[in-house]
Amino acid sequence: MSNIGSYEKRRENFSWDIAKEVLKWEEGEILNIGAMCSDRICARGDGEKKALIWQGFGGKQKTYTFNDLRVLSNGFAKFLKELGVEPGEKVCLFMDKIPELYVSFLGVLKMGAVAQPLFSAFGDESLEVRLLSADTKVIFTTRKHVKKVRKIQDKLPALEKIVVVEGNPNKLRDEEIYFSMEDFRTEDFTAYESGPDTPSVLHYTSGTTGQPKGAQHGHGSVWGQALTTSWVLDLKDDDIYWCTADPGWVTGTSYGIIGPWSLGVTQCVLDSGFTSAAWYQFIQDNKVTVWYSAPTAIRSLMRDGEGLVKQYDLSSLRHLASVGEPLNAEAVIWSEKVYGLAFLDTFWQTETGSMMITNFPGMKIKPGSMGKPFPGIVAGILDLNTNEPVTEPGTVGLIAFRPGWPSMFKEYVKKPDIYRSKFVGAADDAMPAELRVDESLWYVSGDRASFDKDGYYWFVGRDDDVINTGGHLVGPFEIESALVEHEAIAEAAAIGKPDEVNMEVVKVFITLNPGFEPSDDLELNIMNFIRKKLSPLAMPQDIEYMEKLPKTRSGKILRRYLKALEWGHDVGDLSTLEDD
Numbered sequence: 001m002s003n004i005g006s007y008e009k010r011r012e013n014f015s016w017d018i019a020k021e022v023l024k025w026e027e028g029e030i031l032n033i034g035a036m037c038s039d040r041i042c043a044r045g046d047g048e049k050k051a052l053i054w055q056g057f058g059g060k061q062k063t064y065t066f067n068d069l070r071v072l073s074n075g076f077a078k079f080l081k082e083l084g085v086e087p088g089e090k091v092c093l094f095m096d097k098i099p100e101l102y103v104s105f106l107g108v109l110k111m112g113a114v115a116q117p118l119f120s121a122f123g124d125e126s127l128e129v130r131l132l133s134a135d136t137k138v139i140f141t142t143r144k145h146v147k148k149v150r151k152i153q154d155k156l157p158a159l160e161k162i163v164v165v166e167g168n169p170n171k172l173r174d175e176e177i178y179f180s181m182e183d184f185r186t187e188d189f190t191a192y193e194s195g196p197d198t199p200s201v202l203h204y205t206s207g208t209t210g211q212p213k214g215a216q217h218g219h220g221s222v223w224g225q226a227l228t229t230s231w232v233l234d235l236k237d238d239d240i241y242w243c244t245a246d247p248g249w250v251t252g253t254s255y256g257i258i259g260p261w262s263l264g265v266t267q268c269v270l271d272s273g274f275t276s277a278a279w280y281q282f283i284q285d286n287k288v289t290v291w292y293s294a295p296t297a298i299r300s301l302m303r304d305g306e307g308l309v310k311q312y313d314l315s316s317l318r319h320l321a322s323v324g325e326p327l328n329a330e331a332v333i334w335s336e337k338v339y340g341l342a343f344l345d346t347f348w349q350t351e352t353g354s355m356m357i358t359n360f361p362g363m364k365i366k367p368g369s370m371g372k373p374f375p376g377i378v379a380g381i382l383d384l385n386t387n388e389p390v391t392e393p394g395t396v397g398l399i400a401f402r403p404g405w406p407s408m409f410k411e412y413v414k415k416p417d418i419y420r421s422k423f424v425g426a427a428d429d430a431m432p433a434e435l436r437v438d439e440s441l442w443y444v445s446g447d448r449a450s451f452d453k454d455g456y457y458w459f460v461g462r463d464d465d466v467i468n469t470g471g472h473l474v475g476p477f478e479i480e481s482a483l484v485e486h487e488a489i490a491e492a493a494a495i496g497k498p499d500e501v502n503m504e505v506v507k508v509f510i511t512l513n514p515g516f517e518p519s520d521d522l523e524l525n526i527m528n529f530i531r532k533k534l535s536p537l538a539m540p541q542d543i544e545y546m547e548k549l550p551k552t553r554s555g556k557i558l559r560r561y562l563k564a565l566e567w568g569h570d571v572g573d574l575s576t577l578e579d580d
């Protein structure tokens, strides 16, 4: 029997208070994600239960119980307090998927500060814009990654402390602090009394224009994360759960930390590079039962074929789900054939904090569809011109949601106007205070889709120029700004180019400065330049030289035109593009 039971019944009798029942949480109890994922689980008698089964490069393994999480996160919390960090201040977590990342996340939240996890493959420029924007006060990192922090620390006036939590302490600079979590096991720490709107997790997400925006969540997000984890991922007490996402991205925190641990479920983490064989081995060794992954990984597994699947015992698996990009019908059908289980597609965003449109255990799956709105979520498709909800099945428009679900983001850090612009349908002066309750508004996702006559949603594409590569969003503006810092490049435009496995990869169009000629060496140099500055995800896979870039009359580069050419779409009327 699945946790959700009947989707229709759940929709009819829905209240977010059911999350409290699922968490066995009573009025007056603490609402602090750090404490709810560790102290509460121990208090209910599960302190000795395994919380984290971790495996690193070379097969190195470590296991932590919920009691370990409790005392180790207490240590981080106490340490931060002693450093003088105040509730509400931002603490960045910049490390690989090592145990310290997961534990420090809980510790930061426990003492009331804001956890700002950043993808450890980010280069110094990606790191700099995000730390600068958030006025981050402390960064936890490792010996391996501290060099990138050193490179930019002088440009970050708010950054007071650099704390290295792993690696050789001897090679640190005087002002850097070494913190070994095992040496700071702390029995008692009173968690900060947060409320639902107290800032908790901060994730940066890329848009079409400008630098990435910091989507701020609150501790109340746990209601949405716990309930969706229970009903969609169907986690039960004895499951061994594996979320393959990195906590540098929202899936890795909402469903790679908060969802499973708030429910007291054991999860495993694999912190080593992807190979299909290593993943199957990991599932076999740990007897993974529930697996949450992404289409790019699934397509890579498909490419390595059924023969490889047969070499492993994957019989422990009972439930699979996917997020991050469109899950093609072929991948759903293949997974059903080779694993005996279809991957259930789930759609949501950094801003939504929890799943919005999903397939549910027991529900009829239409391969290629994202499924139906989660009970309690009012979804709609808004007309592309009028922003009015469409009623006709099959009409393509913008996916939108009525505000009011518990995991909805609270703000974009220092960008109230952009935050406001994500909501349509109300007078400006009604925002933002009433935003969370006013059901006359729509939060507009920035994605296009349609629904069919049975109420299933079908993804069409993004409504903007953001590139989705392997389930990770990359902003074209960030890439273009970095490109023009290269001495050879005069102007640049970045778009997503179709790719069989990653859905999209970055392609750039550039014009060269006088004195520079196209060459293989230059191409390699540009690729490396971006990889180091931004990240491997943002690195262009294809560079096209142009005499000049197509522009609007006002001088804006016509990315959409370049994209249409690349994808073989109708370029349309250039004069309308010019008005954009």
Ligand code: 6R9
Pocket (backbone or CB within 6 Å): 205, 249, 250, 251, 322, 323, 324, 325, 326, 327, 345, 346, 347, 348, 349, 350, 351, 370, 445, 446, 447, 459, 462, 468, 471, 472, 473
């Ligand atoms: C959770 C997460 C959000 C964007 C979203 C959309 C794309 C996510 C999808 C999907 C098609 C799905 N996306 N899930 N597209 N089908 N099931 O990925 O958050 O990094 O903010 O990305 O990803 O374009 O708007 P985030």
